[in-house]
Amino acid sequence: MNRNTTVLMVVIFVVAGMLLTGHFLSKRASVAPVGTALGAADPSGKLAPDFRLKSIDGKSYRLADLRGKAVLLNFWATWCPPCKIEIPWFVELQKQYASQGLVIVGVAMDDDADKQKVVADFANEMKIDYPVLLGNDEVADEYGGVDALPTTFFIGRDGKIVRRFMGLAAHSDFEDAIHAALREGQSTQAYTAPLENVQGK
Amino acid sequence: MKTSNAKLIAALAILTAAASAQLAKPKPKVTFAPVSPVKITRGGTANVEFMFRVVPGYHVNSNKPNSELLIPTALHLDMPTDISMGKINYPPGKDQSFPFAPDEKLNVYTGDVSVSAMLSANKDITPGRYRVHGYLKYQACDDRACYPPTRLPIAFDVQVVKGGPKPVHRNPAQSPHVHS
Numbered sequence: 302m303n304r305n306t307t308v309l310m311v312v313i314f315v316v317a318g319m320l321l322t323g324h325f326l327s328k329r330a331s332v333a334p335v336g337t338a339l340g341a342a343d344p345s346g347k348l349a350p351d352f353r354l355k356s357i358d359g360k361s362y363r364l365a366d367l368r369g370k371a372v373l374l375n376f377w378a379t380w381c382p383p384c385k386i387e388i389p390w391f392v393e394l395q396k397q398y399a400s401q402g403l404v405i406v407g408v409a410m411d412d413d414a415d416k417q418k419v420v421a422d423f424a425n426e427m428k429i430d431y432p433v434l435l436g437n438d439e440v441a442d443e444y445g446g447v448d449a450l451p452t453t454f455f456i457g458r459d460g461k462i463v464r465r466f467m468g469l470a471a472h473s474d475f476e477d478a479i480h481a482a483l484r485e486g487q488s489t490q491a492y493t494a495p496l497e498n499v500q501g502k
Numbered sequence: 503m504k505t506s507n508a509k510l511i512a513a514l515a516i517l518t519a520a521a522s523a524q525l526a527k528p529k530p531k532v533t534f535a536p537v538s539p540v541k542i543t544r545g546g547t548a549n550v551e552f553m554f555r556v557v558p559g560y561h562v563n564s565n566k567p568n569s570e571l572l573i574p575t576a577l578h579l580d581m582p583t584d585i586s587m588g589k590i591n592y593p594p595g596k597d598q599s600f601p602f603a604p605d606e607k608l609n610v611y612t613g614d615v616s617v618s619a620m621l622s623a624n625k626d627i628t629p630g631r632y633r634v635h636g637y638l639k640y641q642a643c644d645d646r647a648c649y650p651p652t653r654l655p656i657a658f659d660v661q662v663v664k665g666g667p668k669p670v671h672r673n674p675a676q677s678p679h680v681h682s
Contacts, residue, residue, distance in 0.1 A: 379571045380641055381648040383602040412651070423571065448528055449647035468647035469602050 344465055349374070349456045350443035354408065354434040357421040362406070362434055365460070371398075371482035372456040373405045373475075376436060376447045379423045380411070383469040384451040388427050390472050394479060395431050401483055402458065408436040410450060455479065459486025531560045531642035531649060537658035542585075543665045545625030552577065552656065554615045554638060561610040562640040564595020568609045572641070573651050577617050579636035584627035585660055588620040601645045623662050632660045 349372070351365045364372070375391060377384035388407075395405045407429060409420040416435060424433045441447040444454065455464045455478040463485045464478040535553040542548040556562055563572045581587050593616060595609035617638075637653040 378648070378650075380573050380651070382572075382600070382606070382608065382643065383646060383648060386602050410650070419571075449649060451647070468644075 344445065344454075344462045347462050348460050349454060349462050350440075352440045352443065354436065354440060357409075357417055357424055357433045357435065359417075362432055364406075367404055367406075367456075368460050369458050370402050370404045371458055371479065371485070372454075373403065373479065373482070374408065374454040374456060375405065376408045376410055376441070376444070376450060376452045378410045378450050379419055381450045385427070386469055387451055387453070387475075388429060390475060392428060392430060394475065398479055398483070403479055403483060405431040407431060407433040408440065409433055410436045410441065410447065453478075455482040457482050457485025461486065528649075529557070530654065531557050531652070532562060532638065532640050532654055533557070534638065534654060534656055537656065539631075539659040539661050540621060541661045541663060542621060542623045543663055544623055544627055544629065546665075547588075547620055547622040548660075549618055549620055550658070551616055551618045552638070554611075554617065554654075556612050556615065556642070558613075560642045560644050561598070561600075561608075561612045562642045564609045564611050565592035566595065566609060568597075568607065572608070573639070575611060575615075575638065575640045577619070577636065577638050577656075579619070579634055579656075581621075581634060582632045582660075584624040585632060585634075585662070586622050586624075588622065590617060590619045592617055600643075621660065623660075627662050629662050629664050632662060634658055634660055 349364060351363065353361055353363045355361055364374075373391065373394070375384075375387065377388070391405050391407070395403065407424075409416070409423075411420055413419050420433060420435060436447075444452070449467045451466075451469065453466045453470070453475070454462055457463045463482045466474065466478070533555050535555075537550065537552060540548050540550045562575050565574050565576060567574055575592070577590050577592075579587055593611070595611055597607040598610050598612075599605065599607050635655070635657045637655045639651060639653050641651040642649050
């Protein structure tokens with residue numbers, strides 16, 4: 302076997318290995334059940350990326366201002382029927398757990414030219430009484446792309462992600478995750494300001 | 503020999519990069535069959551059919567979903583000058599409920615979907631091959647999640663000819679879908 306043949310075989314071996322690895326990873330991702338926290342891609346323990354977004358009523362909100370609170374961050378869209386199932390639960394859970402330090406924030410991923418009106422009308426119809434922000438691709442990218450809606454992150458008082466659900470999850474799963482988020486970073490009470498309007502900051 | 507090996511290694515590297523990029527992309531929820539070239543005579547009309555397949559496990563909204571909030575599946579084509587497209591014919595969707603809302607019926611497409619349109623060529627058009635580009639806009643969901651609206655690109659050729667032999671039998675006088 303001459304040197305060239307050896308080099309060629311090594312290259313073929315490496316390429317085949319890369320393709321097989323890629324195929325395996327792709328398969329694993331595609332069969333991961335929705336509605337459950339992911340394994341290797343699970344963002345748990347990572348600091349939730351900060352963002353500043355406008356709400357449907359034109360105010361500007363910053364996630365970092367919620368440090369000290371447990372946050373349920375729900376990415377959704379008006380065109381997403383499973384998202385409509387969860388929203389009434391969130392309205393109810395906000396009432397139930399607000400006194401313990403839970404804040405629910407919705408991020409609408411609609412892309413219409415008049416999305417502010419479309420989302421606001423929908424929020425009124427669904428009687429959403431927690432802040433609804435107008436999302437964008439930059440924030441979605443920060444949160445791993447948010448390719449499936451709904452996607453919900455539970456963030457502890459210390460700003461670290463406790464759990465993530467991709468797709469519709471059970472009401473009981475949300476309650477468990479809220480309890481975990483309320484517990485997480487409980488000693489981090491340095492700043493407990495409510496969701497603050499930071500417009501003009 | 504060295505040169506040919508280097509070329510082979512470069513080709514394999516490009517192939518690997520392309521394959522890796524393909525694997526990293528989210529898998530499409532809808533695919534379409536290539537559209538055969540459409541033959542049309544100057545001043546004439548021709549029907550063109552687009553066959554789409556919704557990947558098993560997913561559904562897309564029909565062209566007339568039950569709610570104005572839902573994004574309809576719709577075909578958009580950029581027609582060349584002197585070739586026009588009539589009304590696009592979408593099949594009716596199927597009313598179906600899903601585990602996320604068992605009491606609600608959504609009007610959806612699943613499986614194979616055929617969309618057709620009538621093309622008409624101006625009588626003054628220069629004979630030849632014309633490339634038509636477009637896309638199918640759809641928004642797919644599965645049983646637990648929905649995915650962002652997507653544009654699936656399509657392209658096909660229209661071969662305009664001067665005029666063939668006279669047809670043996672005549673079609674009905676005019677299709678209701680032709681706007682010439």
